[in-house]
Amino acid sequence: MPEYPEYIDTHSHLNFENFDIDREEIIAKLKKEGVWTITVGTSVADSRQAIALAEKHEHLFATVGIHPTHEWTDDEFAMIDQLSAHKKVVAIGECGLDFFRGPATGGPVTEESKMRQGQAFARHIEIALKYDKPLMIHCRAAYEEAHSIISAFKTDHKLGARLRGNMHFFAGSPEVAKKFLDLDFTLSFAGPITFARDYDEVIKNTPLESLLSETDSPFASPTPFRGKRNQPIYVKEIVKKIAEIRGQDLEIVQKTLVLNAKKAFGLS
Numbered sequence: 699m700p701e702y703p704e705y706i707d708t709h710s711h712l713n714f715e716n717f718d719i720d721r722e723e724i725i726a727k728l729k730k731e732g733v734w735t736i737t738v739g740t741s742v743a744d745s746r747q748a749i750a751l752a753e754k755h756e757h758l759f760a761t762v763g764i765h766p767t768h769e770w771t772d773d774e775f776a777m778i779d780q781l782s783a784h785k786k787v788v789a790i791g792e793c794g795l796d797f798f799r800g801p802a803t804g805g806p807v808t809e810e811s812k813m814r815q816g817q818a819f820a821r822h823i824e825i826a827l828k829y830d831k832p833l834m835i836h837c838r839a840a841y842e843e844a845h846s847i848i849s850a851f852k853t854d855h856k857l858g859a860r861l862r863g864n865m866h867f868f869a870g871s872p873e874v875a876k877k878f879l880d881l882d883f884t885l886s887f888a889g890p891i892t893f894a895r896d897y898d899e900v901i902k903n904t905p906l907e908s909l910l911s912e913t914d915s916p917f918a919s920p921t922p923f924r925g926k927r928n929q930p931i932y933v934k935e936i937v938k939k940i941a942e943i944r945g946q947d948l949e950i951v952q953k954t955l956v957l958n959a960k961k962a963f964g965l966s
């Protein structure tokens with residue numbers, strides 16, 4: 699395995715069934731091309747699968763967590779806590795708040811479901827602090843609420859100063875971006891930046907050291923693969939676009955994004 703990967707896709711779901719037919723083939727290709735990826739858990743079951751993949755492949759890492767749109771139990775959090783100690787678990791999540799999509803079980807986002815999401819987010823934060831690992835945050839239509847939960851932990855928890863993380867698939871305004879950068883969080887971007895211009899201003903105005911590349915595969919394929927299943931190798935298109943939007947040398951951007959990911963998640 700190359701000591702310095704060419705690219706790091708910081709958020710993918712190779713554990714999802716979309717990859718059942720050719721997962722090992724895809725993983726072998728990543729290794730050949732020097733691409734590392736973090737396989738993100740969204741439930742206890744697929745967090746376990748993410749760990750199993752990371753145990754088997756040096757160039758894969760894992761996160762464990764329960765997606766904000768999923769229901770949860772105390773027992774499940776006890777299991778997430780246990781899994782978090784694993785050395786290839788490099789972040790806790792994806793966790794956070796999604797006030798847009800509503801519960802995976804169907805129905806609208808109610809005040810009660812918002813409260814349940816807030817409780818689950820706090821549980822993830824406790825685990826992240828306990829194991830001194832960063833958060834992988836999914837946030838939609840709830841940036842203000844997520845920011846205030848994180849800020850409260852930062853100031854009130856005895857280990858709060860250690861709290862750090864990444865805002866995955868960031869889609870907030872430049873003002874919102876600044877608020878999370880001020881908390882020492884990173885922002886990662888995926889496929890939509892290749893075809894929608896809504897992200898340009900934030901990508902341009904964020905220090906390069908605070909940006910990360912991701913695919914969120916199998917979702918949200920970048921141009922020129924739109925409409926097809928996304929995969930971690932397409933992270934190359936994201937990096938290319940970030941360099942283009944910023945008007946910076948591709949090689950510098952590529953190298954810096956790799957270093958950023960290694961630093962943010964302690965990858966080696």
Ligand SMILES: [Zn+2]
Nearest residue numbers: 709738792914
């Ligand atoms: Zn995801």
